[in-house]
Amino acid sequence: MAILKPFKAWHPDPKNVEQIACVPYDVVSVKEARSIAKGNPKSFLHVVRPEIDLPEGTDPHDDEVYDMGAENLNKFLGNGILQQEKQPQLYVYRLIRNGRPQTGIFACVSVEDYDNKVILKHELTRPDKEDDRTRHILTQQAHAEPVMLTYKDDQATENLIKKTTEGEPLFEFEASDGVIHKLWRADKTEAFVNAFKSISHLYIADGHHRCKSASRAAKQKRKNNSVHTGNEEYNFFPAVIFPMSNMNILPYNRVVHTIPNNFLNTLKHKFSLTPDANPQPSEKGTIRIYIDGDWYSMELPLANNPNSVQKLDVHRLQEFVLSPLLDIDDPRRNENISFVGGIRGTEELEKLVDNGTAELAISMYATSIEELVEVSDEGRLMPPKSTWFEPKLRSGLLVHTF
Structure with a gap:
């Protein structure tokens, strides 16, 4: 069974969401990030690419980069740029590219599920990139960006998603690349959690390093917590989980x-x-x-x-x-x-x-989603750069702190 956990997300005021939401950290260079965020102090790139606020040529692994990321996130949380939910929530997130919708569940998943191979990978991770993401997580005391997961289509979750999207979205905006983003709060939180108890595996689509880094960060937090119970927020990390039929892989x-x-x-x-x-x-x-x-x-x-x-x-x-x-x-x-x-x-x-x-x-x-799942189920690994998922999730919509 897969663990799905509601969380008290930090999110933008809907009227500011277009200024805040940004592309993931790993799809733009530092130069591109500087250009995109120029003149926009609310861009979430200041959190996920904090080196843009330091002199050009700064080593991205310098202490001041990680400190700047934490400082910028704290400003977002303290200055009202992001607001925290009063109660733990689950969400439904839809992206529409060229008229094609892709709709999934935005929630926290379990580090334990990743460690115990309920969440399956298909690629190797690089230690240097793991080190970098783990340090960002621990310095910020947050998971700033979600990973993208997929699961085999399930009628119960499909019905819940459909019901949720009949209501008014919390956000709806069109990004600069023409992709439309919509996000709904899910009313049937417990129903979603129970539905995922019948789903045997989740599969990493995009975000292998963030998954591994969440696991490493949780291990470090456990080591430093003498009263660890397993229910602490650091034991969970945010993900958008799409049914296989919704996934779109490009070459x-x-x-x-x-x-x-x-x-x-x-x-x-x-x-x-x-x-x-x-x-x-x-x-x-x-x-x-x-x-x-x-x-x-x-x-x-x-x-x-x-x-x-x-x-x-x-x-x-x-x-x-x-x-x-x-x-x-x-x-x-x-x-x-x-x-x-x-x-x-x-x-x-x-x-x-x-x-x-x-x-x-x-x-x-293009590699197919069926090929990805088959490789993952067999415990094998694909060559590097086998899949390019599109559209990309936007960062800054929902942030998980611990």
């Missing part, structure tokens, strides 16, 4: 900065290539490559008797192209490869090759 494309001489001929010799291809693959098992100003379609080989990971296009690309032909054995750390979210389109891939930033671009077919 996570790749560019290679330097390739060997005559690499196109090498590919033609080893694989089936078709020139003048559409930049976007039309089916699983195929990729598109952009090289020397032209697009080619290429079929990916498949291992004999493949497991759930070996069936993934991102793994097949790694196994048969990146590793043996380009010596990119560890794409997490190899500086010869970069990743481009599908939201940027194939035009971005062409631009990176045409301007000399890269010599090869690879357009992928």
